[in-house]
Amino acid sequence: MPTAIRLVKLEKRFRTKYAVKEVNLTVNKGELFCFLGPNGSGKTTTIKMMTGLLEPTAGFVELVGMDIAKKPIEVKKKMAYVPDQPLIYPKLTGREYLEFIASVFEVEDELFEQRMNHYTELFSLKGRLDEYAGDYSHGMKQKLSLCAALIHKPEILFLDEPTVGLDPKSAKILKSLLRQLCDDGMTVFMSTHILEIAEQMCDRVGIIKDGQLITVASMDELKKERGNDSTLEDIFLDLTGDAESQLLVSSMKEEEV
Ligand SMILES: Nc1ncnc2c1ncn2[C@@H]1O[C@H](COP(=O)(O)OP(=O)(O)OP(=O)(O)O)[C@@H](O)[C@H]1O
Incomplete structure (x- = not known):
């Protein structure tokens, strides 16, 4: 399967603070890839570097085999970004x-x-x-x-939180449209906080925490590793949440019952 997106040791530092640190990732042509992470974990910064809106402090981004810093016009003709x-x-x-x-x-x-x-x-x-x-x-x-x-x-479509602000019908239409576009060969890289969306429709998810990519896997791989009854929410909280917030979520779940 040809590579659509390649991030190599990608980093962004704002003054002394790393917003994104040594991210390596490959996304294949036709993949629907979901990018997940807590608030402030570096999702938007990564997407902005991938779309040429922000210059990396180190590392590089290749889209459809071209370095975005070296061939910005050619690369931008092949992609689209919905902030x-x-x-x-x-x-x-x-x-x-x-x-x-x-x-x-x-x-x-x-x-x-x-x-x-x-x-x-x-x-x-x-x-x-x-x-x-x-x-x-x-x-x-x-x-x-x-x-x-x-x-x-576009050959690659970047979406930052695409379903926020959409009514349920439009969100459903968008979900089926993205799946269909990927089946036809487009590559979609999308950040979302809605874990249900990632669970239902993505081929693979990447989880970023404190600027570092801590997991990249398909839902099947995650379930195999973590047990079949785990939901993406459980896995996400387990990987990104501190013990206190996990306890809080569990107590809220118990109260719901
Ligand atoms: N222009 C900037 N100057 C300084 N710090 C910044 C700048 N842009 C982002 N940051 C910092 O980089 C970190 C990552 O921010 P980013 O917007 O990428 O997170 P995010 O994962 O998209 O968050 P959210 O889910 O809340 O949208 C945060 O600590 C943020 O404060």
Whole structure:
């Protein structure tokens, strides 16, 4: 299986503090990879280095075989990034925004129309495309940002907390869409706090704690190692939580019963 993403000894230091430390990781083409970790563990910093928005202190990132620091334009043509806070131009309509993104990526008119119709229909945005994007709700902005990311059919899609702000129907649509895109060969790298999503749909999960990647495995591998009745929540808390927070979670579970 060809490699889509390769991180080699990737590090980011802010002043004296390491936000990401010696991360090595390979993600294959067509994989749906979930990146998990507690708040402040280094997920966004890693994604920003992977997408060329932040320069590493050490190490490097290769996407589809190219070093992002050496070939930034070529690499960026092959990827898309949907941040947790959607970045849109408020004075453009939804349609104008998608047209603008398509023009940057030189998408042919016919393909643009097909993809715009397909994705905006899927996310129930088609009837709202002539309104200013600045007047959209948070969830609608998030969906417009997703449609824009898919308009040039990237080989690698990075998503930071993609389901936050989406209603349950849109979240479900997104989950099936991501699975289908990966089955068709796209690679998805996604951070999430929703362990259920990672458990249900990811091929592999990576868990980061204090800037260090502490586990990379499929759900089957994790269960084999930790016992078949373990949930991802148990495993996650076991690997990342301190004893106190685990006790708190257990007592809350007992109270629920
Ligand atoms: N620009 C910055 N300057 C200084 N420190 C930063 C900067 N950006 C991030 N950090 C620090 O780096 C660490 C990792 O932050 P990061 O945003 O990558 O975490 P995260 O795992 O995405 O967290 P969350 O789940 O809360 O979004 C944190 O300690 C954070 O305070």
